[in-house]
Amino acid sequence: MINNICIIGGSGFIGTVLSKKFINKIDFSIIDKIESNQYSNLTQIADVRNMESLRKVIPDSSIIINLAAEHRDDVKPISLYGEVNVNGAKNICIVAREKNVKKIIFTSTVAVYGFGPIGTDENGKINPFNEYGKTKYKAEQIYKLWQEEDPDERTLVIIRPTVVFGENNRGNVYNLFHQIISGKFIMVGNGYNKKSMAYVENVVAFIKHSLIFKPGIHIYNYVDKPDFTMNSLISLVRGIMGFQKKNIVKIPYIIGFFIGKLFDLLTLISGKKFTISSIRIKKFCANSVYNTAIDNSGFKAPITIKDALEKTIIYEFIEKS
Helix, strand or coil: CCEEEEEEECHHHHHHHHHHHHHCCEEEEEECCCCCCHHHHEEEEEECCHHHHHHHHHCCCEEEECCCCCCCCCCCCCHHHHHHHHHHHHHHHHHHHHCCCEEEEEEECCCHCCCCCCCCCCCCCCCCCHHHHHHHHHHHHHHHHHCCCCCCCCCCEEECCCCEEECCCCHHHHHHHHHHHHHCCECCCCCCCCEEEHHHHHHHHHHHHHHHHHCCEEEEEECCCEEHHHHHHHHHHHHHHCCCCCCEEEEEEEEEEEHHHHHHHHHHCCCCCCCCHHHHHHHCCCCCCCCCHHHHHHHCCCCHHHHHHHHHHHHHHHHHC
């Protein structure tokens, strides 16, 4: 039995699902700046930006799983990306050295590749376009330095998930599903661009699987195959809901991008955050297709992507309605 695991950032979406997977099986604690809604009795309050708070809650010889991050597109001030993602990694590594930690599992992101070519794998060119991707890659380098100080004893697992979805998440995938199901969805572009996605239960299963990895640096993209075009994803969602087939309203990318720029200007003037922005339009219309070497690790995802989409949609839009 693996014991003494610290899930940093464990009060969030992925951390809550991971905690559910661990409960009554693995000895663990949640370390976060806010209390877990579901596992308050297992939560210890600390902030990755505050090294002293980490020292108080990370036990000797523990395993660290770091899920903490600033990740939204519209984080203000922009310096928060560096404070949490980069300085947080530095603080965790300092405390890990002091506490004789031998294994760190870090959730990074495919955003380190930026708008990479279709099929980008773990050897893809690092070319982030935003502060989130840039700071996550800087954090990866900090963890690598920690591992390389004692390469025969220390294990570093870097997991780069694509967009993660699942029950009780209110991110971009949920918002897309909500728009499709409510009939308010308007397609920007032709809908032939492809998207890779990752189901939270599968991501968590891989994190748990990676606990067995031996000393060294292990880097994996996390992707659930197959990929979907936007058109095929919309058809799948509508089919699960039992909707009749009908044409989706489409507008050219250039018009959608211009609308996004207008909302950027409104945000700048008003200080209010909107769900529409030029970068979100650009990301929506881009191909985001990644490959992974995860099969080489002996891992098999427990749930197919199609079943995962069906489970999520039924839970969010049928059972909860």
